[in-house]
Amino acid sequence: MGMIRIAHISDTHITNEGAFKGYAFDLIVEEINRGNFDFVIHTGDITNQGLREEYEQAAYQLKKIQKPLVVLPGNHDVRNVGYKLFEDFIGPLNGVYEFRDGVVIWVDSTIPDLSDGRIGGHKFRWLKERLEEYSDRRFKIVAAHHHLVPLPDTGRERNVLFNAGDVLDLLLRHGVTLYTCGHKHVPNVYRVEDLIIDNAGCTSCKKTRKGDVNSYNIIELYDDGRVRVTIRRVTGDEITKEHKPVKPKIFVPSGRRLFRIVQMSESNVSDRVYFRRKTLENVVRMINERLRPDLVVHNGDMVDAGIERYYERAYEYYKLVKPQKILVPGHNDITYLGHELFQEYFGEPEVLELGDIVIIPVLSAQYETPIGVVGRMGQKKLRNTLREYEGKFRIVVMHHNVIPVPKSREIGFLEDAGDVLKVLTDEGTELVLTGHGGNAFGVKIENTPIVNAGSVSWELHRNPFGNSFNLVDIYTDMVVVWEVQSTWGSRKLLGIWKRKKH
Known part of the structure; x- marks a missing residue:
């Protein structure tokens, strides 16, 4: 040869x-x-x-x-x-x-x-x-x-x-x-x-x-x-x-669907003109009436600024979402009084075990800066948690992206992204959901699919598809991710990846 x-x-x-x-x-x-x-x-x-x-x-x-x-x-x-x-x-x-x-x-x-x-x-x-x-x-x-x-x-x-x-x-x-x-x-x-x-x-x-x-x-x-x-x-x-390159490149799910997640980010609820109130209301209706997921994940920036008026409004929107929710704070969420308000209105995100699916939240936001960090202690905790649930379908949820996102200026938004990515791939994490950067993107690094959500209802985004959220379907044999347009509900395929065999 x-x-x-x-x-x-x-x-x-x-x-x-x-x-x-x-x-x-x-x-x-x-x-x-x-x-x-x-x-x-x-x-x-x-x-x-x-x-x-x-x-x-x-x-x-x-x-x-x-x-x-x-x-x-x-x-x-x-x-x-x-x-x-x-x-x-x-x-x-x-x-x-x-x-x-x-x-x-x-x-x-x-x-x-x-x-x-x-x-x-x-x-x-x-x-x-x-x-x-x-x-x-x-x-x-x-x-x-x-x-x-x-x-x-x-x-x-x-x-x-x-x-x-x-x-x-x-x-x-x-x-x-x-x-x-x-x-x-x-x-x-x-x-x-x-x-x-x-x-x-x-x-x-x-x-x-x-x-x-x-x-x-x-x-x-x-x-x-x-x-x-x-x-x-x-x-x-x-x-x-x-x-060796994967062939064929197109897969058709052959097993049954086990779990469905709606993944969103950057709703940025506020009274500013950039917040599209009707768009978010439409998404809530889609979730409750048409999509009916098992879980809704919000990857941060729920509000545009950490003040009580915005948190009250965000709470009113998200209490209408019927499925179970897991919310992690973004950098906007913990500005001003946001650190205390996030916990008061939405609670501290904790590991969520739903049968064979385990959702592991990681906190990366810092006060008054878009730059995030998990930290050496946080990395150690993440590795230990991933090992604790080895054998289950482990989903890591965080705000900051660990891979670069198209149409955005990369400035090292997660300052220890290299070490965090190494932990995620070394441990064979089944899925990573992130939400920073205003654009949807998904790739598989090593054996780990990493999916970033665009902005669900904030006008200042970077996505030619418009405001959107992701629909993540987990089958017995693969993971399929659709990007869903927030206004019209039209979809396009963001990624489809075979599941690794345990």
Whole structure:
């Protein structure tokens, strides 16, 4: 069986100062030169400060690699107007590399003098055009510097790709095989639907995380569609993950429906003009008369501000909802007196056990900021609770999204999203429901479907479908999620995922 083998290096941080570990670079380069690699991808931060003397040294060091080499810029490379020097010493900032049955499309995600990233405007359109141009290729690889989904063990979630949700959506729509990146100095591999997201650690920089050592990744693409990624550390330790694309892509539920959930968010009840009172009243009628779910989940921002007048109004609306409810506070809910008022009107959310279905609420909202946090103690509690109910269908409910949402500016809204996402996927959580960002989106990461609700009745949303809520149907063999338009009740499929076997 044929196979393409790629070495993925990143974050070399070449400099005359102490940040660069020359011996680690030489050791990895020697392994690559001896190995049967078809080519090498370097996903940025070649230099440490983007200075001319560093680029001169980098050009010399990179010549040691005796394989075809794709190199793209990182945030450190564009410091001090280093993007001009990158083109002089390294090559184009964006480009295409073709190989047998495949293509690498690399794109500059850097913003001068910022650690954050963006693939916006012209570059986003350019990337879309290239994906359309090479749509017939069996293997489509997109390479950029910045990470696409939150990573564990990186400290506070920041320096993100501002339009990560749009980029993720674009890659999924175009059947991209692999997104390869660096930036956070942590090696990691996630499967998002059939897209592999491959983060390299740092090849030759002293700044590793939690005492880790330097590493690089080995990517193997097989003719039958399998993708295997191996994280190889300079100590010789290896971790390998393999994925085979799911076929067929369309499923029809064959078992009976066990449970139905209406998931909503951002009702933002208030007396402001942006609150669509009639829309929320219509949704309440739909829930009671037509949909008749077993449970209603509200993922936060029930009110626009934490004042008693708004809570009184919200209580009047939601007491009309007949099915059982579980409500978690969003950041708007706990502004001003909201922390006390939420508990007074709706109570503290607690674990809800309904036969084989267990709903686990997670509190992430903080006072007076849209930035959320679960915290190290909260993560430990979440992991223990998931393990306590192992064997049941566990649904984690929280306000802040743990995956980027299309059409919103990602600024690391959950500051420990990487570690929280790791807990959720490590424990094989059956379903995660979130509600921040004003747009509906659903993807499966590893074995865990993660579904974000749009705004149910607030005019300031980001959803072309309009105000909406989600209808989650759990069958014996799969989970089906529909997005339902709040005014008309029309539906569109948001996601359908096979259930894992216990």
